[in-house]
Structure formats: structure tokens, C-alpha cells
Amino acid sequence: MKLSILDQSPIPKGQTARDALQQSIKLVRLAEELGYHRYWVAEHHNMNGIASSSPEVLIARLAAESKRIRIGSGGVLLPHYSPYKVAENFHLLSNLAPRQIDLGIGRAPGGERISTLALNEGRRKSLDRFPDQVKDLQGYLTQNLPEDHPYQGVKAAPLPPEPPEMWLLGSSDGSAGYAADLGTAFSFAHFINPNGGPSVARMYRDRFQPSALYEEPRVNVCIFAVCADTDEEAERHASTLELWMLQIEQGKTGGIPTLEEAEAFDPTPWERFRMKENRRRIIVGNPNKVKEQILELAASYRTDEVMLITNIFDQEARLRSYQRIAEAFDLSSDA
Template identity: 50%
Template sequence: MKLSVLDQSPLLLGMTPQDALQQTTELARWTEELGYHRFWVSEHHSTNSLAGSSPEILATHLAGQTKNIRIGTGGILLPHYSSYKVAEAFRVLETLYPGRIDLGVGRAPGGINNVNLALNRGKLPNTEEYPAQVNDLMGYLHGEDPKQMGIHASPRGKTAPPIWMLGSSGTSARVAADMGVSYSFAHFINGYGGTRAMQRYQSYFKGSIQQTKPLGNVSIFAVCAETEAHAEYLASSLDLAILKIEQGGIRHYFPTPEEATNYSYTMYEKQRIQENRRRMIVGSPDQVKKQIETLANYYEVDEVIVNTIVSPFEERMRSYQLIADAFQL
């Protein structure tokens, strides 16, 4: 089974955005050394605790800092952008690093209206156009002229980065199947309905210029430590972070385990934490390995993407190492 990484460039206590991006770079190098298959970076706008707002630029930097690991976006929020412009950006990336680039795209425009307006020159994006955008994007990536405008996405080349459609619902799964692209379910965002979405994707898949068979993976939060007790201690900070995000709290950094341990939770907040644990895998190496294998079996995929956000940074590095060692990558 393949293991991969999703990194959101989180700001930990005392860290600056520059520190967060440097940690992402260190993590890409480290996980490549450990044997992880791919490394994706996300797109988040107008946030205080996540530094990754332009994944195509960050992916370019990371590809130059690594040698073999696949580098990609998890993902580009396509409704905000021109398919032609995205295609050209990734044709450049593919030309620089042939055979190593993934183009992950998402249908959801994001949850902040003013950001959506700023990205679209005062208008809200039309997600109903998303399937047509993906179709155009694939055509441009493969040297076609989907709009019959007498143009092509340059630079041309013999290879094209594969499109991965990211989703947390059955809607994206069906679009990915109809378009004939790969599909990644964000279990770390939605702990319900993922297996049905993946089954829908696999059942309705239609071949395309990109691929002839369905290809899927699943992403999840994971925290691993030498003991279950220490893993639970580290994961408590992620519990609190997710809770505060749900409550609309504005934070400038991800909480520490000490802060989470000293936090006074209401009964409702404790229930929410337990519910959100459906989006996480926490435990010792053997426990995490077993849970990841179970998750992959449920989804009927051979790749799981791990997203680890704990403090301090050394514990994040260690978590990825323990998981890699458990799977003998």
C-alpha cells in the first residue's frame, strides 16, 4: 500500500508564516526520505493559522527541493480560475519536473464570501460550470484546443500531469467518474459517506484521455507516537483546533497539547470532539497501521494520504517516521 502526505503549512505556537513554509519544505524532504509516495499542499485564503494560499507556487518550490516524490496540489480551487491559466501553470511545472506533478482540483470555492468576491473580481464563482472547467483543463493539459479558439496551453510536452478531483461528497465523486479523472476523498473533512462516494466513483467511471481505469485514494488526519497515551496527548491539540474552527474562532496559531489539556470543555464540546474523531487516526505505530489498513479496505483503495498537525514540529516529523516504519516503506 502507498502512503502519501497532505500538508497545510500550519502555524504552530511562536512560528511565523515563513517558519510554516520552511517546515513544509523540511517535511517534504523528510517524507521523501522515509518513502512516502506523494506530497500535496493545500489552498487556504485569508487565514491566520495556515500559510499555504498559493499551492501551485509552493509545489514548484517543493519539486525543486526534492528528487523523486510526487508533488501536487490538494488542491486548486478551480471555480475561481481560468482553466487555460491553470493548465499553462501546470504545463510549466510538468516541463520542469516531468512525471512528478499532480494537479489536484476542488469544486468548493471556500467558505468566506469576501474572499470569493476578491478572487473573482467582485462576483461569486459559478460551481455549476465546474464539470466544463475540468473538461477544458484536461484538454489543454493534453495539447488540445477544447474551445476551438486556435490556441494551446504552452509549453507543450509528451507528458501531462494527472488531474485528481478532491471531494468530500458524492457529487464530486460522480463528476470525477464522468470526467474520467482520479478521485481523492477528504475523510479528514467529512467522516461520513466516503465509502459510498468512492463506490459511486468506481461504479460510474468512464475512461478519458487521461486514464482508462478508476484510481482513488483517501486522506485522513493521523497522529502517531511511541505510546497510545502520548499520541492522545499530542492529538488533543488537534481536537481543540478543529473545535475552534467549527465555532468560528479566529486563531493565529494551532494550539499546543498543554493548552488543550488545560482547556475547560463543556459537555457539548466533549461530544463534538468525540464526533470529530471519526476524521482522525490516533495511536501507537501498530494501532495506526491497523487503522490505516482498515480505512483503505473500507474505501477499496491502495493509497492513504496522511495529514498530521501536532505541536511541536519535531513531533510532526516523528509521527510521519513512526508510520513509515510501521509500514516498512
């Protein structure tokens, strides 16, 4: 079993974006030491509680802290950008850290409508172009643009020893369909949508078309996870994640609530219902319990790789959570 990490560089209340980014540097070092397979960073815009707005910049910093673990984007939101420029960025990263770089892409806006307009200088871009953008990006990464392409002959320099791994990220059958038809690897965001993921993964495999990047389908799945020595301790820390998730749904984009706030929170019946539903997006418990649930999740998706995201208030408890899970799976012996 391969375990990986998705890091949004969350900002706990009372801390700064710099604090959160320093925690990401600390976490990637620990992840490599513990034997995690890959480490992805997110792209979000106009959110006070998340420090990761530019994955390319953060990847460069994190890759300088590592030698083995794969570092990548989870993901670059391609509709905002030129496929050519994205290919240049990741070819440069692949030269700085050969055979370590992943390019995960998504088509979500990554923020509110106003930040999307700001990113595109007021232009309203159609998502209908997304498949063509992915095709162009593949062409630049493999130096294999179609003969009739208007930019045939343009190279995304500097060309690396080998292209980055390309993953399409999503939480629906639409994203999986694009990944299958275009021949990319596929990562399902169970931490966003816990409904129907295994069926989506099965559809992706059945429909997969080989490409210049992949001859066979590849799937991983990402879920929130909070692990501690006891169920009670894990639940206590997970309460800050649960309240944060609820606040995000309510349009509040501030930092992760404190333990005291989570303990004092008195939900309405509707909020209690939403928190119950959101528990389907989280694995919580002691190391043995968490390991069992991760293995069950992997089996349901028919994958040997699960990505974990742990957005809780206590940053030392966050590091310990990843450590306890790595120890439960004895990851270091496979590193």
C-alpha cells in the same frame, strides 16, 4: 500500500508563516527519504493559521527539494480561476519536474465569503460551470479541445513530456460524480467528512467513464493521523489537533493551540460532543495501532493509497509521526 502526505502548512501559535513554510520544506525532504509516494499542498485563503494560499508557488519550491516523490496540489480551487491559466501553470511545473507533478482540483471556496469575493473581484461565480471548467482543463492538458471550442488551437505552453496526473478532490457524492463522469482520478477527504466515504468511492468506480487521462478509475483517501511511540503520547499531541478542529468549526482561524492550552481546555457538553464526532476523522495511536487502522480504512475504500495529514502543535512530533508510520509500513524498502 502507498502512503502520501497532504500538507496545509499549518502555523502553530507563537510561530510565523515563514516558520510553517520552512517546516514544509523540511517535511518534503523527510517524506522522500522515508518512501512516501506523493506530497500535496493545499489552497486556503484569509486564514491566519494556514500558510498555504498558493499551491503552484509552493509546489515549485518543494519540487526543487525532491527527485522522486510526486508533488502536487490538494488542491487548486478551480472555480476561482481560468482553466487555461491553471493548465499553463502545471505544464510549466511538469517541465521543471518531469513526471513528478500532480494537479488536484476542488470546487470549494477555500475560505470565507469575503475572501471568495476578493479573489473574483466581487463577481459571484456559479458552481454550475465547474464540470465545463474541468472539461476545458482536460482539453488543455491533453491538447484535445473539442473542434467547436471557442479557443480551439490554443496551447497551454510550455508543453511537458507528459501531462500532470489530474485528480478531483471532494468529500461528497457530488464531487465523486463529476470525477466519474469526466474520467479523472478521485481523492476522498475523509479528514473533512467521515460519513459514507466507502459508498461514494464505490459509486465513483461503478460510474467511471474512461477519458484521455485515465482508462480506469483511481481512488485514494485522506485522513488526519497522529502517531507516537505510545498511545498516551499520541493522544497528548492529538489533543492540539482536536482543539484546533473545534476552533475552526467555531470560526476561529488562528494557529494550532499549544499543548498547555489543549491540556487546560474544559469543553462544554456540546463541544465535547463535537470533539467526539471529530475523532472519526482522525487515526491516533502507537505505530502498530495506526498501521492497523490505516489498513482497515484502505480496505473499506478499496484503495492501495492513503494520504495522511498531521496538524499538531509540536513540529518535531509531527515529523516523528510521519516517520513512525513509514517505519511501521517499511516504506523505505519500496522507495
